[in-house]
Amino acid sequence: MxxxxxxxxxxxxxxxxxxxxxxxxxYGFPESSMKAGLERKPHMxxxxxxxxDPGPHYLGSGKTxxxxxxxxxxxxxxxxxxxxxxxxxxxxxxxxAGGEPHxxxxxxxxxxxxxxxxxxxxxxxxxxxxxxxxxxxxxxxGRVRALGRGQVLTPDTIDKAERIVGMMGPEPYRxxxxxxxxxxxxxxxxxxxxxxxxxxxxxxxxxxxxxAGKMLECACNAAIPKKHDCLMVTVGADYVEAEPLNPELRCxxxxxxxxxxxxxxxxxxxxxxxxxxxxxxxxxxxxxERVVRISGMRWTPAPYSVKLExxxxxxxxxxxxxxxxxxxxxxxxxxFMAFVRESTATKVTALGLSPDDYELVVRxxxxxxxxxxxxxxxxxxxxxxAIIAECVGKTQDIANAALSLxxxxxxxSDFPGRMCKEGNMAFPFSPSDIERGAxxxxxxxxxxxxxDPLQMFPIEYENV
Amino acid sequence: MAKLKDIxxxxxxxxxxxxxxxxxIMFDNAELFERVRATGVINAGLIASLYGVEPSDVLxxxxxxxxxxxxxxxxxxxxxxxxxxxxxxxQQHAPLLDIDVPI
Numbered sequence: 001m002x003x004x005x006x007x008x009x010x011x012x013x014x015x016x017x018x019x020x021x022x023x024x025x026x027y028g029f030p031e032s033s034m035k036a037g038l039e040r041k042p043h044m045x046x047x048x049x050x051x052x053d054p055g056p057h058y059l060g061s062g063k064t065x066x067x068x069x070x071x072x073x074x075x076x077x078x079x080x081x082x083x084x085x086x087x088x089x090x091x092x093x094x095x096x097a098g099g100e101p102h103x104x105x106x107x108x109x110x111x112x113x114x115x116x117x118x119x120x121x122x123x124x125x126x127x128x129x130x131x132x133x134x135x136x137x138x139x140x141x142g143r144v145r146a147l148g149r150g151q152v153l154t155p156d157t158i159d160k161a162e163r164i165v166g167m168m169g170p171e172p173y174r175x176x177x178x179x180x181x182x183x184x185x186x187x188x189x190x191x192x193x194x195x196x197x198x199x200x201x202x203x204x205x206x207x208x209x210x211x212a213g214k215m216l217e218c219a220c221n222a223a224i225p226k227k228h229d230c231l232m233v234t235v236g237a238d239y240v241e242a243e244p245l246n247p248e249l250r251c252x253x254x255x256x257x258x259x260x261x262x263x264x265x266x267x268x269x270x271x272x273x274x275x276x277x278x279x280x281x282x283x284x285x286x287x288x289e290r291v292v293r294i295s296g297m298r299w300t301p302a303p304y305s306v307k308l309e310x311x312x313x314x315x316x317x318x319x320x321x322x323x324x325x326x327x328x329x330x331x332x333x334x335x336f337m338a339f340v341r342e343s344t345a346t347k348v349t350a351l352g353l354s355p356d357d358y359e360l361v362v363r364x365x366x367x368x369x370x371x372x373x374x375x376x377x378x379x380x381x382x383x384x385x386a387i388i389a390e391c392v393g394k395t396q397d398i399a400n401a402a403l404s405l406x407x408x409x410x411x412x413s414d415f416p417g418r419m420c421k422e423g424n425m426a427f428p429f430s431p432s433d434i435e436r437g438a439x440x441x442x443x444x445x446x447x448x449x450x451x452d453p454l455q456m457f458p459i460e461y462e463n464v
Numbered sequence: 465m466a467k468l469k470d471i472x473x474x475x476x477x478x479x480x481x482x483x484x485x486x487x488x489i490m491f492d493n494a495e496l497f498e499r500v501r502a503t504g505v506i507n508a509g510l511i512a513s514l515y516g517v518e519p520s521d522v523l524x525x526x527x528x529x530x531x532x533x534x535x536x537x538x539x540x541x542x543x544x545x546x547x548x549x550x551x552x553x554x555q556q557h558a559p560l561l562d563i564d565v566p567i
Contacts, residue, residue, distance in 0.1 A: 257529040265486060268527065372541075
């Protein structure tokens with residue numbers, strides 16, 4: 001049976017209803033909530049697919065944050081719902097990091113869902129990986145700026161990056177909507193982008209569109225009790241209304257205000273690719289026990305800029321987990337660790353390696369393993385201390401070799417007053433050493449000024 | 465005198481991008497929030513001293529609609545870089561808990 005034909009519309013509307021399925025694609029959501037939402041005849045469904053929060057590994061390695069199975073489950077409900085209702089379905093920052101492998105992983109899942117369900121639609125893939133040559137030219141032309149405390153970008157940082165993505169605004173999504181795509185998968189973008197695009201596509205202004213997008217990207221983070229569930233937001237010319245689709249959840253003025261604090265530097269000023277969203281004078285009012293209306297947000301246009309994210313390989317890592325229950329050792333753990341560090345260096349050098357070939361990082365849990373230099377209470381003596389010793393080497397072999405020597409040194413070094421000469425550490429596992437493979441770090445805190453908002457984000461269309 | 469952990473609804477931390485961590489102090493009682501606000505104890509200088517950074521490195525916002533204060537500061541080490549201890553920045557809130565509030 002052929003599915004209903006999608007009839008794209010660019011009709012101006014007084015208000016649009018938009019759904020966000022969950023906090024991140026693959027986190028899951030109750031199917032009943034999405035069903036209830038679709039009965040309300042929304043103008044789109046979507047979900048944000050990523051975040052930089054889980055760290056640089058995903059952007060660097062090209063691996064997805066969530067499992068294929070979990071992403072497929074969420075996408076299947078979204079794609080089938082969108083097709084049955086003749087509305088667009090959009091995913092932002094596919095696969096966790098929004099690079100090319102992440103985007104292709106999601107596209108592959110969508111094609112499989114279409115095949116298995118006999119669905120046909122026009123799909124757009126919006127690419128966000130950046131060409132190093134293009135960025136070097138922009139840098140040379142003075143079109144790259146550092147953000148906040150970031151250093152001036154150097155060509156070297158561009159060259160050394162494993163992968164660089166630009167964070168797209170809503171414009172590429174709007175272009176794909178204009179072109180009649182029903183399923184739109186985006187690479188890295190600013191999280192609100194898909195919903196902002198839909199609202200503006202139907203003629204609604206920036207301020208409420210961006211405010212709505214900011215709420216929707218985290219779905220029911222704006223509701224209580226907090227869970228991964230579907231949120232509906234209605235955008236009008238000068239207001240936004242939020243309502244969770246699960247009847248057990250509620251949006252309250254406080255829960256909506258609290259969402260404004262989530263994962264950003266400021267709850268009232270939000271910098272976006274083409275302007276600034278200002279929520280200082282927002283009115284947040286209860287419409288009912290579970291629906292909240294927000295008004296008074298402002299949008300100030302600013303020169304268009306695209307934020308960059310980059311991951312650079314820094315080496316290879318191996319770790320070991322150990323712990324001590326020895327009060328004598330715990331009482332002098334800093335001097336003991338200094339000895340271990342020095343002794344390990346001597347042994348590594350004896351292998352013909354240079355001290356520059358590896359770095360030993362020790363985290364002491366029970367002391368300051370969580371906060372490091374920020375730990376305010378270093379004086380307390382714990383009954384036991386857990387140790388994660390890590391060696392980062394230029395190659396995996398070097399990391400493994402250095403870690404092996406560090407582990408033996410932890411286990412068998414002497415210290416004043418030592419009572420248990422059989423070994424200083426309890427190792428919970430055999431083998432005790434774990435290879436972590438290549439490791440990465442985030443290297444860019446910069447924006448590029450493009451010629452236009454679409455320049456850095458090519459769109460590819462296919463009939464699925 | 466009260467400890468913040470005994471009167472606030474939440475004291476929390478989280479990344480604001482890979483290079484910054486943001487701290488939120490939140491109340492769920494408007495009257496109590498106003499009393500704490502009137503003391504003036506919660507400010508950028510206090511956060512800077514608790515975390516050993518310069519006051520100019522703290523972006524501090526009082527956000528009355530959420531009965532909250534927000535402070536954003538540079539992370540010690542970028543998220544997930546060598547030596548990092550908290551990739552999500554989700555466990556850097558403890559110094560807030562023992563803030564003494566003269567109410």
